[in-house]
Amino acid sequence: MKNVALIHEWLTTYAGSERVVEQMLLQYPESDLYAVANILSDKDREFLRGKEPTTSFIQKLPFLKKFLRHYLPLMPMAVEQWDLSAYDVILSSNHAVAKGVICGPDQLHVSYVHTPIRYAWEFQAQYLRESKLTWGVRSVVTRMILHYMRMWDNVSSTRVDAFVANSQFIANRIQKCYGRTAEVIYPPVDVDAFAPNYNKEDYYIAASRLVPYKRVDLIVEAFRLMPDRKLLVVGDGPMFKTLKANCPDNVELLGYLPHEKMLRLMxxxxxxxxxxxxxxxxxxxxxQACATPVIAYGRGGSLETVVEGVTGCFFEEQVPESVAAAVDAFEQQQSQFDLQATRKHAEGFRPERFRAELAEFIDSEWRKFVQHRRRRPKRSITSSVPDPLNCPVVKSPDLVNFAGVSSK
Incomplete structure (x- = not known):
């Protein structure tokens, strides 16, 4: 395996998918990085370690920071314009369009999928509802765009030689959306940045971007039903003002906090x-790296990161009453949770594990790819095709037309 091109959607902040890219760059330091657009701040771009990404024409569009997501319909065309012919391996970090780059038959394309485009597939109804686009002209236009994105997303999946999913939950979505199987390699978690503390205080914590699908509002409403229990909410986002305006006395919204302060609370x-x-x-x-058990919704990736009865517990419905019941059950069984086992479980998601598993998978796929590429196709000559040099001459007394009548 020689040259590697690393493709990422867009670079706007240092969050979950960017942490994956960071580890990919550590594993393949000589790789070249491509992104539709790059608007990272000087502080956030430190994880690139001086690497300057190649961007697309979208980088030059007006008001990029404000309207980047509005340029989504142009992004399929944008990623198709890069000339990647100089690379042996294409590694895409995909949650929208990165896997749609065009590769040749002599190039291996491995796509690490954080998720198929969530707002174009099964979360379309939720996206339209939360964006207040359930009716009207804008709704029709948005539905047409999402329809186009679904078709392109499905077609572009055929450009990938091997899929990697960040959880079995996403592997199942890949199978559903693309009809393809995927290897599961869990993303890296910097557990060393979250030291354990086995002495707990009398409060609960939620930490998240305050956007609708994170359902922090649901947690707040659950603690409204439990006025004797304290909840701290760390995070900022478009829902902050709404939550702040109707926040019960036992819930404290702290907004964005630096890592050190958030860590102490966690x-x-x-x-x-x-x-x-x-x-x-x-x-x-x-x-869990902080030795803090988790009370989570029992769907999606949480089922793969939380060990029920050991490192946390689940609630079955996204309603306040179900969350409150889970907190009550946790209070009654709190002594049963093993905080040291909770920390040990989190250590299984270290970045070193991610890099090793990813490199092993790509190396294996490359060996199979090269072996298949070197096979020479077997040519066969069937007896039904005559050799014009040895074809016998057949003499006929007369010529007959298709009706069986002599031409004489």
Whole structure:
């Protein structure tokens, strides 16, 4: 395996998928990085370690920081314009369009999928509802765009030689959307940045971007039903003002906090409460690294990151009453949770494990790819094709037309 091109959607912040890219760059330091657009701040771009990504024409479009997501319909065409012919291996980090790059038959394309485009597939109805696009002209236009994105997303999946999913939950979605199997390699979690603390205080914590699908509002409403229990909410986002305006006395919204302050709160919490149906859920693993058990919605990636009865417990419905019942059950069984086992479980998601598993998978796929490429196709000559040099001459007394009548 020689040259590697690393493709990522867009570079706007240092979050979950960017942490995956960071580890990919560490594993393949000589690779070249491509992204549709790059608007990272100087602080956030440190994980690139001086590598300057190649961008697309979208980088030059007006008001990029404000309207980047609005340029989504142009992104399939944007990723198809890169000339990647100089690379042996294409490694795409995909949650929208990165896997759609065009490769040749002598290039191996491995795509690490964080998720198929969630708002174009089964979350379309939720996306339209939360964006207030359920009716009207804008709704029709948006539905047409999402229809086009679904078709392109499915077609572009055929350009990938091997899929890797960040959880079995996402592997199942890949099978459903693309009809393809995927290897599961869990994403890296910097557990060393979340030291354990086995002395817990009397409060619960939720930490997340305050956007609708994270369902922090659900957690707040659950604690409204439990006025004797305290909840701290760390995070900022478009829902902050709405939640702040109707926040019960036992819930405190702290907004964005630096890592050090958030870490201390995570370490001291009795449990971390998580209500979203996540693809994987890095924050819940970070909580477990702090030796903090997790109370999570029993769907999605949480089922793969939380060990029920050991490192946390689940609730079955996304309603306040179900969350409150899970907190009550946790209170009654709190002594049964093994905090040291919780920390040890989180250590299984270390970045070193991710890099080793990814490199092993790509090396294996490359060996199979090269072996298949070197096979020479067997040519066969069938007896039904005559040799014109040895074809016998057949003499006929007369010529007959198709009606059987002599031409004489």
């Amino acid at each position: 370490q001291g919490a009795k449990a971390f409460v998580f209500a979203a149906e996540e693809d994987f859920g890095i924050t819940s693993v970070e909580a």
